[in-house]
Amino acid sequence: xxxxxxxxxxxxxxxxxxxxxxxxxxxxxxxxxxxxxxxxxxxxxxxxxxxxxxxxxxxxxxxxxxxxxxxxxxxxxxxxxxxxxxxxxxxxxxxxxxxxxxxxxxxxxxxxxxxxxxxxxxxxxxxxxxxxxxxxxxxxxxxxxxxxxxxxxxxxxxxxxxxxxxxxxxxxxxxxxxxxxxxxxxxxxxxxxxxxxxxxxxxxxxxxxxxxxxxxxxxxxxxxxxxxxxxxxxxxxxxxxxxxxxxxxxxxxxxxxxxxxxxxxxxxxxxxxxxxxxxxxxxxxxxxxxxxxxxxxxxxxxxxxxxxxxxxxxxxxxxxxxxxxxxxxxxxxxxxxxxxxxxxxxxxxxxxxxxxxxxxxxxxxxxxxxxxxxxxxxxxxxxxxxxxxxxxxxxxxxxxxxxxxxxxxxxxxxxxxxxxxxxxxxxxxxxxxxxxxxxxxxxxxxxxxxxxxxxxxxxxxxx
Amino acid sequence: xxxxxxxxxxxxxxxxxxxxxxxxxxxxxxxxxxxxxxxxxxxxxxxxxxxxxxxxxxxxxxxxxxxxxxxxxxxxxxxxxxxxxxxxxxxxxxxxxxxxxxxxxxxxxxxxxxxxxxxxxxxxxxxxxxxxxxxxxxxxxxxxxxxxxxxxxxxxxxxxxxxxxxxxxxxxxxxxxxxxxxxxxxxxxxxxxxxxxxxxxxxxxxxxxxxxxxxxxxxxxxxxxxxxxxxxxxxxxxxxxxxxxxxxxxxxxxxxxxxxxxxxxxxxxxxxxxxxxxxxxxxxxxxxxxxxxxxxxxxxxxxxxxxxxxxxxxxxxxxxxxxxxxxxxxxxxxxxxxxxxxxxxxxxxxxxxxxxxxxxxxxxxxxxxxxxxxxxxxxxxxxxxxxxxxxxxxxxxxxxxxxxxxxxxxxxxxxxxxxxxxxxxxxxxxxxxxxxxxxxxxxxxxxxxxxxxxxxxxxxxxx
Numbered sequence: 037x038x039x040x041x042x043x044x045x046x047x048x049x050x051x052x053x054x055x056x057x058x059x060x061x062x063x064x065x066x067x068x069x070x071x072x073x074x075x076x077x078x079x080x081x082x083x084x085x086x087x088x089x090x091x092x093x094x095x096x097x098x099x100x101x102x103x104x105x106x107x108x109x110x111x112x113x114x115x116x117x118x119x120x121x122x123x124x125x126x127x128x129x130x131x132x133x134x135x136x137x138x139x140x141x142x143x144x145x146x147x148x149x150x151x152x153x154x155x156x157x158x159x160x161x162x163x164x165x166x167x168x169x170x171x172x173x174x175x176x177x178x179x180x181x182x183x184x185x186x187x188x189x190x191x192x193x194x195x196x197x198x199x200x201x202x203x204x205x206x207x208x209x210x211x212x213x214x215x216x217x218x219x220x221x222x223x224x225x226x227x228x229x230x231x232x233x234x235x236x237x238x239x240x241x242x243x244x245x246x247x248x249x250x251x252x253x254x255x256x257x258x259x260x261x262x263x264x265x266x267x268x269x270x271x272x273x274x275x276x277x278x279x280x281x282x283x284x285x286x287x288x289x290x291x292x293x294x295x296x297x298x299x300x301x302x303x304x305x306x307x308x309x310x311x312x313x314x315x316x317x318x319x320x321x322x323x324x325x326x327x328x329x330x331x332x333x334x335x336x337x338x339x340x341x342x343x344x345x346x347x348x349x350x351x352x353x354x355x356x357x358x359x360x361x362x363x364x365x366x367x368x369x370x371x372x373x374x375x376x377x378x379x380x381x382x383x384x385x386x387x388x389x390x391x392x393x394x395x396x397x398x399x400x401x402x403x404x405x406x407x408x409x410x411x412x413x414x415x416x417x418x419x420x421x422x423x424x425x426x427x428x429x430x431x432x433x434x435x436x437x438x439x440x441x442x443x444x445x446x447x448x449x450x451x452x453x454x455x456x457x458x459x460x461x462x463x464x465x466x467x468x469x470x471x472x473x474x475x476x477x478x479x480x481x482x483x484x485x486x487x488x489x490x491x492x493x494x495x496x497x498x499x
Numbered sequence: 500x501x502x503x504x505x506x507x508x509x510x511x512x513x514x515x516x517x518x519x520x521x522x523x524x525x526x527x528x529x530x531x532x533x534x535x536x537x538x539x540x541x542x543x544x545x546x547x548x549x550x551x552x553x554x555x556x557x558x559x560x561x562x563x564x565x566x567x568x569x570x571x572x573x574x575x576x577x578x579x580x581x582x583x584x585x586x587x588x589x590x591x592x593x594x595x596x597x598x599x600x601x602x603x604x605x606x607x608x609x610x611x612x613x614x615x616x617x618x619x620x621x622x623x624x625x626x627x628x629x630x631x632x633x634x635x636x637x638x639x640x641x642x643x644x645x646x647x648x649x650x651x652x653x654x655x656x657x658x659x660x661x662x663x664x665x666x667x668x669x670x671x672x673x674x675x676x677x678x679x680x681x682x683x684x685x686x687x688x689x690x691x692x693x694x695x696x697x698x699x700x701x702x703x704x705x706x707x708x709x710x711x712x713x714x715x716x717x718x719x720x721x722x723x724x725x726x727x728x729x730x731x732x733x734x735x736x737x738x739x740x741x742x743x744x745x746x747x748x749x750x751x752x753x754x755x756x757x758x759x760x761x762x763x764x765x766x767x768x769x770x771x772x773x774x775x776x777x778x779x780x781x782x783x784x785x786x787x788x789x790x791x792x793x794x795x796x797x798x799x800x801x802x803x804x805x806x807x808x809x810x811x812x813x814x815x816x817x818x819x820x821x822x823x824x825x826x827x828x829x830x831x832x833x834x835x836x837x838x839x840x841x842x843x844x845x846x847x848x849x850x851x852x853x854x855x856x857x858x859x860x861x862x863x864x865x866x867x868x869x870x871x872x873x874x875x876x877x878x879x880x881x882x883x884x885x886x887x888x889x890x891x892x893x894x895x896x897x898x899x900x901x902x903x904x905x906x907x908x909x910x911x912x913x914x915x916x917x918x919x920x921x922x923x924x925x926x927x928x929x930x931x932x933x934x935x936x937x938x939x940x941x942x943x944x945x946x947x948x949x950x951x952x953x954x955x956x957x958x959x960x961x962x
Contacts, residue, residue: 040573043506110503111585111878122574140603142878144917181878204920210927211874411674415574415605415644454607454917457667464673 145451169244173205180214242349266303275309304381371459608914632707636668705812729766738772767844834922
């Protein structure tokens with residue numbers, strides 16, 4: 037029997053994060069103000085602590101992981117690298133399929149990696165409280181845990197519809213003393229304004245972000261900041277520990293490099309985590325296919341524009357250079373809630389523009405079919421988001437069978453699905469649809485993307 | 500920093516189960532028919548396959564684990580042994596606390612260890628279908644998975660109240676193609692009879708057992724058998740892989756033996772799994788304190804009788820020699836559903852009678868308090884059942900601090916609590932009570948235990 041679990045000793049856990057911005061062939065475009073001026077670090081200071089802003093704009097290739105962060109990550113890191121031999125057999129593929137299991141963290145997903153780091157840097161900067169938004173609750177849970185173990189207060193604005201549908205996510209946040217309220221709430225001006233107009237609104241991530249940012253910047257003590265769970269450069273950075281561990285683990289079984297790397301991508305962070313350390317090798321000539329997998333319900337990478345756009349619906353954030361469907365885009369209500377975002381991390385977007393990565397979109401039915409195949413072969417229940425990655429893994433493994441190639445496929449199992457079983461129930465009872473957008477849907481939303489003319493001039497023009 | 504995760508390579512996974520019946524100072528008492536005659540293996544054949552009956556009555560010390568079972572267990576075994584350094588620090592204890600993490604299995608608990616073995620032996624015997632009951636759903640989930648990967652049909656009778664309260668457990672069973680119905684059902688005579696009398700009954704484990712056994716023995720093809728998730732000798736046997744792995748893992752960090760071993764005990768199987776391989780050492784002179792932890796809501800070991808009693812409420816099973824509160828006992832509705840059983844495994848009971856183990860009871864509030872401490876230090880959410888064990892771990896670690904002793908405490912983390920968060924919500928909002936029985940409650944239920952006179956004569960008389 038082949039070795040299934042490849043463990044890494046704690047002493048071999050990476051002690052530095054990898055920053056792809058140092059190696060991208062074309063320098064990253066800067067974020068811009070709504071009127072098209074480059075954002076200076078100072079302009080971000082009411083929202084983020086200076087040490088994280090420095091990471092956000094850093095061009096250093098390697099950034100040390102502080103010792104206290106290491107000691108917190110030890111609760112679950114290094115995570116196992118596993119070989120999916122049961123799936124391989126089922127597919128009769130000559131490919132070897134390896135995956136990092138990020139579901140083993142306290143929040144059940146990769147989100148905890150950056151949550152711990154962000155809480156720690158905020159604490160170092162003298163911050164006492166973090167605010168954030170959460171959709172399905174993975175990120176809110178991760179930040180609640182991280183703030184608890186580091187002694188910070190945590191305030192989570194949870195999208196109303198998820199707050200009502202997934203009350204257990206709030207219970208978990210409460211276990212770690214976080215204060216979680218449904219958004220829109222009466223606690224912010226943004227929330228009150230929405231409630232006055234639409235008292236029965238189910239809420240949205242865009243509204244929740246507005247509330248969380250307002251709650252941070254309006255705290256007169258100056259000791260509150262905002263934390264974001266994806267998209268930004270420093271979030272990608274913190275996740276690279278996934279791929280750096282995977283490299284060491286693959287070496288333990290004699291694999292110098294994988295042939296294909298796959299991760300699902302909503303804002304891009306779990307994908308970046310597994311892919312960036314290998315993207316560096318690809319820039320240096322290694323032959324690796326790198327595939328970020330989006331949901332066909334929010335196909336920004338395969339069908340959106342690479343453009344300057346806001347990160348939130350309300351247009352409060354800086355303009356970021358990224359693949360986007362327009363910040364007003366509202367995707368169908370797919371169960372992979374973490375993939376229902378209109379934009380993609382600037383670092384991932386830039387790597388796509390450079391030709392380093394080739395995005396692919398999975399629809400909801402093929403994703404759940406893949407998730408069921410996973411549960412029936414490997415025996416574990418994955419998150420709806422992760423199922424999009426597994427759909428691509430199965431496609432690649434079948435391609436390897438057809439081509440008769442002994443490829444090594446590596447992917448990131450970003451989270452478990454134990455708190456998202458409603459989607460499985462609907463799939464099993466025939467109550468899910470593909471949730472693909474039509475070409476008309478796409479055209480309508482992409483055509484709406486309004487670009488500041490000066491921002492427009494800064495595009496790479498490769499789109 | 501101390502090493503937290505102690506992994507065992509797959510090649511070092513134990514290849515034999517350990518049978519405590521071979522080493523107990525006093526031979527085990529046999530099961531009896533309702534009229535007090537010893538049960539012969541033949542009498543059990545309509546219910547269990549002969550190969551499992553042979554294991555049930557075996558006195559062999561070591562029993563080989565078949566290779567195909569090994570290859571299925573590899574999905575999650577060997578499980579990690581971890582050191583709870585964050586809890587140790589919080590408690591300021593000189594004790595080192597190690598635990599086996601059985602929550603990493605497909606069903607999220609230790610139950611999968613025996614489910615795979617039982618399904619495999621049934622398949623070897625030519626059986627095509629297994630029936631069982633389940634309360635909260637852990638066992639039903641484990642058997643559903645095991646039957647799926649081995650190609651058997653699986654029918655689960657799930658106690659009505661749990662079926663309604665935890666619909667996601669049914670979803671998981673459905674993912675593995677099991678047929679799960681609420682009990683009482685209209686599919687059996689036992690179920691129909693109950694429904695005729697009490698159409699609105701919430702059901703009980705006793706009724707569900709009756710239905711599952713009837714569904715097995717009434718199948719005219721002779722290809723259906725019944726499977727039980729705890730109590731019986733062969734179930735304890737299959738779980739000993741937990742303790743056997745733990746031994747090897749402790750040796751890797753230079754520990755010859757733990758000073759204290761703790762596991763929660765409902766029917767006894769996860770406790771037996773971690774404790775029996777070390778009980779053997781204790782019989783041979785090693786100084787180890789071994790503590791099965793029950794719920795104060797069903798205190799059969801600390802307050803019940805050691806007597807011959809039925810395993811089910813309806814009195815359909817053989818009489819087993821065990822600690823019991825009487826098979827008519829109905830415990831308060833504590834969230835640790837797996838501990839709400841009136842009896843204790845005969846092997847554990849006999850070991851208690853021999854003085855090898857010292858049971859302890861935890862009440863519901865101290866258990867949830869312990870679970871919250873665990874989540875806030877170690878970062879993971881444990882099952883309500885497991886929380887009873889952790890309450891005892893904390894008690895022992897505090898004792899070690901008071902005594903200034905550098906003890907090694909080993910316990911079994913039997914399952915995660917991600918599908919049982921309602922209890923946490925109630926605890927956090929002050930809506931849980933201790934659920935302890937009064938001395939009067941105990942007297943009333945214990946006094947009701949009716950013993951067959953011939954069975955009574957076979958007792959050890961040590962009670």
